[in-house]
Amino acid sequence: MAKKKLAVLFGGQSGEHEVSLMSAKSIINNLDKDKYEIYMIGITKKGEWYLYKGDVEKIETGEWEKEGIPATMGASTKYRGIITFEDEKNGFYPIDVVFPVLHGPNGEDGTIQGLLELLDIPYVGANVLSSALCMDKVFTKRIFKEAGLPTPDFVVVYRKEIEDLEAIKKKVEHLGYPCFVKPANLGSSVGITKVHNEEELPGALKLAAKYDRKLLIERGIDAREIECSVLGNENPQASIAGEIVPSNEFYDYNAKYFDGGKSLLLIPAPLPDEKMEEVRQLAIKAYKALDLRGMARVDFLMDRNTGTLYLNEVNTIPGFTKISMYPKLWEVSGKPYSILLDELINLATESYNEKCREW
């Protein structure tokens, strides 16, 4: 069988650029080279695209940027693939399927997915709408509410409103303290503050407003953090759940990336069987409510005292290093990393074939 021409997109214009480099390195190293002809496309933080043909090890270090050939993927279906610009000559590499390994804005949020829809190339993961819905925490929560799924109560505040502190204090009174102030669209805990009392509110609002014009203020849950991997299109399957024990007061940016591994990943999460089952069922319900495709990691907050589960957020392109939660959970659920990659690519083709082209 002919090898599939697979483009792996990595880097990207987002605060999670470095995480993407790590995820991409793992994915490229573990793809079956007998099945795929791999094209590595790096996107710099400035948004410049390069076709990279060098050593995979140089992806994580950022050295790939110096060796890449200027490239792009357009919207015209006449050129379903990568166009390169080298020595005043253009090159063209047709592509069968794309694996966007981009976390956060400009990659996980529907923008790249939109480009690939126009180009009419199958791609791994959620479609435009679901990607965008999951990137915006307010919309994700509105879908949860509409579907009758539990999520912590919240209030939406816009940047232009934050000067009127008294009005905001009133608006959030029913949430109580601690509460969490977050930018609506971001990841990696950037711009998020745990607010212990009214006095801390203005600083938290100001910080979040640096990153987004739309903020949410959420009821704080004294919670254990449970995560579950979901895979599939029409009939999604849930992995066993894992637990994160953050090294800081909450799972903030430092705890995620700079604590030298002090945050713990417990796999499986130490939960009674019925709780584990409840997590998995809820994860699938959330996945279906958001009409997700391919994959997603569904994150929960579980009240320490009552055991009540709340949906926190959904990541449509979760961290994907070999030790990341998403693939790890599948591995212990009996699906090794390389098999998982094959399944994701097959799901991309399946989604593509279902697309309506009658008009």
Ligand SMILES: Nc1ncnc2c1ncn2[C@@H]1O[C@H](COP(=O)(O)OP(=O)(O)O)[C@@H](O)[C@H]1O
């Ligand atoms: N309502 C909440 N109650 C308790 N902890 C929360 C709440 N919201 C967020 N957190 C803490 O903040 C972290 C980051 O918040 P999250 O909404 O997951 O944003 P991100 O997309 O940046 O990961 C969570 O992992 C958790 O530790």
Ligand SMILES: [Mg+2]
């Ligand atoms: Mg999170």
